[in-house]
Amino acid sequence: MMQYGMPSFVVPLSTFPKGYHCEKNTPLPFLSIDAQKNHISVYHMGIYANPQLLEWFENEYPKHMTTKLNMEKSCIRFTNPNKIPLGS
Incomplete structure (x- = not known):
């Protein structure tokens, strides 16, 4: 679905009825992608919520x-799309 202006995979309210944060009617985001002026962002909430997954x-x-990892919380930034290993 589109969520916050980005194509996103979400956990539906039928599976997680509490919703996202303070917004009870919004499904829990899991993975989103966004194109900014200088980078492509991938938002992965699993990395944000699971310390073992983040370490891995x-x-x-x-x-x-x-390239060096450019990341904050759940946001992974790719500043050079030609270096993304799409075949891996």
């Missing part, structure tokens, strides 16, 4: 990317 991601990232 931080360890695996350099094995697949030549």
Whole structure:
């Protein structure tokens, strides 16, 4: 679905009726993608919510990317789309 102006995969209210944060009628976001002027952003709420998954991601990232990890909370930024390993 489109959520916050981005194509997103969400956890539907039928599965998680509490909704997202303070917005009870909004499904819980899981994965979203957005194109900004200088980067592509991937928002992965699983990385934000699960410390073990975050640690795994931080360890695996350099094995697949030549650029430094540019990340805050759930937002992973790719500043050079030509370096994204789409075949991995």
